[in-house]
Amino acid sequence: MQKTRPLIVISSRTGNTMILGHAIADALPGALLVKPSELPEDLSPFNPVLLGYWRDLEEAPVDMRAIASRFEGKTIGCFATMGSDVNDPDSQAWMKRTAEGLAAAGKNNTLAQTFICRGRIDPAQFEKMTKMMGGVVSPERAEKRRESETHPDRLDLAKGAEIFRSVFGVNF
Template sequence: MKNIVVYDSLTGNTKKLAEAIAKNLNCELKCVGDCEGESFENYKQIIFGFYIDKGFMGVDAERFTQKIRGKKVGIFYTLGGDPKSDRASALKERIKEFFKANDNEIVKVFYCQGAISDIQLEAARKRALAEGSPITPQREVFWKEGKKHPNDKDVQEAVAAFKDFK
């Protein structure tokens, strides 16, 4: 049995991490879009990466998770929000429970900030205004800094998180 890294990426953030993790582990790498009709029974462990969209994984990633049952799973994801926030911690627990519901054993979870595309950023601004959340100068700085992620440090930390996943 072997290992595989599978990912779903919208802006390239998650793909960047997936490629580095797979290269370090010398294992197969696949995009969710290339997994249609594929069974993952022959894999001992799956490392699955995705992006956060409106508070949870994207639709394609969520659909793919139905193929992951009874496996040892490593999870990594990128989010546009602050990875050190209480909201990010709560999201991590929600994601772990989601995978456990399919009888998976969670071996490792890694997440970091990912750049938000200009389209996503504009949507976030509109949502914030609609919800009555002020767009503060600090928030603008956070979004601007977010464009630099995942950076080399994030990639190194992702690789280190899964280095023993063999």
């Protein structure tokens, strides 16, 4: 039987997801960490596959959706960062929906684990959304942005690393 190693594919706009991905990779010895544009042609040596991405409105980012169909017979883990409360039911539903969609885009994949944490909001995205909302930043939006500025923090990184280490650390 061929020995496999973890593959971690990361789409990161602000660097938040990349930071989290490095912490997870450190917890999984031998893991290969790549961007979607660097995905190896031969995926047979890799299992599990962890997909890390940021919240792009209601979807996973385009580059992550574009490669998801390439995975077949893999155990999938998904992790994400977003600039809002990750315990909010909408955030939890988004994570579940996008993770299930990415795993199902390929053939015979199993979604084994997800993790979501807060991350800094991209300034350009914040300005774009502000314009779409009439150019006014409500006190609630300003507070959400302020709360996101310090994430992902050490606790976020440790929690993400431990979750995936506990699920995949001894299973490959």
